[in-house]
Amino acid sequence: GRTDQTTGHEAALGALKQYFGYDSFRPGQSGIVDALLAGRDVLGVMPTGAGKSVCYQIPAMLLPGVTVVVSPLISLMRDQVDGLNDAGIPADFVNTTQSPDEQGMVLSQAARGEVKLLYVAPERLETERFRSFAARTPISLIAVDEAHCVSQWGQDFRSSYLGIGDFIASLPSRPVVGAFTATATERVRRDIVAMLGLRNPAVTVTGFDRENLYFDVIKMETKRKAAWVARYVADHPDESGIVYCSTRKETEALAATLNEAVPALRGAGAGNGPDSGPVAVAYHGGMPAEARGRAQRDFVTDAVPVVVATNAFGMGIDKSNVRYVIHHNMPESIEAYYQEAGRAGRDGLPSRCTLLWNESDIVTRRRLLDSDYENDRLTPEEQEAVRLSKRRLLDGMVGYCRTADCLHMYMTRYFGEETPASARGGDGKCKGGCTNCDSTFETIDVTDVARAISRCVHDVMYDYDDAGRPTRAAVRQGLGSGKIVAILRGSQAQDVLARRLDRCPSYGRLRETPEARVRDILSQMATDGFLVISEGRMPIVGFGRRAAETVAPDFHYEIKRIERKPARGMGAG
Ligand code: ADP
Secondary structure, three states: HHHHHHHHHHHHHHHHHHHHHOOOOOOHHHHHHHHHHOOEEEEEEOOOOOOOHHHHHHHHHOOEEEEEEEEOOHHHHHHHHHHHHHHHEEEEEOOOOOOOHHHHHHHHHHHOOOOEEEEEEEEHHHHHHHHHHHHHHHEEEEOOHHHHHHHHOOOOHHHHHHHHOOOOOOOHOEEEEEEOOOOOOOHHHHHHHHOOOOOOOOEOOOOOOOEEEEEEEOOOOHHHHHOOOOOHHHHHOEEEEEEEEOOOOHHHHHHHHHHHHHHEEEEEEEOOOOOOOEEEEEOOOOOOOOHHHHHHHHHOOOOOEEEEEEEOOOOOOOOOOEEEEEEOOOOOOOOHHHHHOOOOOOOOEOOOOOEEEEHHHHHHHHHHHHOOOOOOOOOOHHHHHHHHHHHHHHHHHHHHHOOOOOOOHHHHHHOOOOOOOOOOOOOOOOOOOOOOOOEEEEEEOHHHHHHHHHHHHOOOOOEEEOOOOOOOOOOOOOOOHHHHHHOOOOOOOOOHOOOHHHHHOOOOOOOOOHHHHHHHHHHHHHHHHEEEEEEOOOOOOEEEHHHHHHHOOOOOOOEEEEEEEOOOOOOOO
């Protein structure tokens, strides 16, 4: 009833204050706590650091019996348990770092009710000893951390997670179950509910917006990127930053460039004399462990302000004063971007996340994703499905680069959170700030170009006789986007002429339009569903679900081009 719930809520606040010293729950936390206390299963979707642990630790203290916390991170269990013990919470763990005797002792204590929170790895649940412990001990709550590991569709599938559902079902009385993850994918969330056997769970998505982060997206030719990064680093001499690159080679090249260019840009007398250390250090998985350790230490202790890294950098690195994260290339998904960019501003102070990208990043990503994916455990059909889902993740990332909407809003919506307070407010700007809210956009009518592109995609399926009449049957499925652009621009390239593509009626139709513009519009049309670019080694441009619109008389197509204002927090130049 109402009174019970109110009392439960007050007890929860009291426990939050008593054990953790906090006066209030963060948005989302209290709903999860209340649901668990009322006996309702929960799926909590929150990013790392948003405060998932409290969501099950508070109920654990208020419910009778033991709470079992299933976590894949054995290496972190001791720290977690020590932290809880310091706060006066009786917690312990059983795992493979202990002798069988130690394990037995902990389990007996838990069975006697002397342990409120018991941390275990999923493998543990399948052991005879743990099953018999569970059969004789009242377990009120099971909290499953990193719950996405149960899904084959996520990045971190662990077969040991598949046993959790069975374990729960085998218990003499069913505890309430809370599953926690940071995963956005709908498919993975559905898997979690199904595989863990959650019953009518309260699903809460929260904490994804980071109000102290300024999001910036800049489209830029590859060859200009290094100079841009050097300028940025030079203009922010007292700040610590991470620059993410997509290859190991790039990290080393860019770190070398920064070390050479940045002192020169800052000039003499800028407080950066010749004997102050290097500006940047490279970090990637191919480096010897010793060098990697040194790079990490130098960065964390502020001996070197900038680390230029692959995505191997960041796991378990705790540095709160990172003032900027620059992505030199577009990552594979919003999830990856959010995680990497989110390493900025952990201390809550204003920080900047900049993504540099261009169309060739998309091409590279597509190619990687199509050639890359092989997994012996999966059938060819399953592999295809995974490839498709990765393709969708990439589309989400491309959408972020292209959107003219608030970037905070794009991000939080992507993760399924309701529009947060920091997204575009009454004044049309977001709280944390983003380049889109700070910019005005010029709208360019590209209807004619879009029509010509669409027409060309059709035309190239046929061959033409000398009078320019199409041969009856289609001779090919289509061509890649490079060829389409070349034909429209009237290219004299060998392979265009050799394949007699100059006889195609679209040949030279867009001679007056800059090549980059044609390429951009084609790519935008694919994003908007007018075209599709097939998967595979040789991607082919075909018609998308909205293709017919391009031949309708009232077809109208615009692109938005950002008009940059001088960015906040950046020096001139
Ligand atoms: P997660 O498990 O989601 O990665 P944690 O539970 O470790 O995150 O919490 C991250 C940090 O936020 C911790 O330092 C925690 O003490 C703090 N925190 C959690 N809840 C609150 C709250 N209601 N108010 C203030 N700080 C909180």
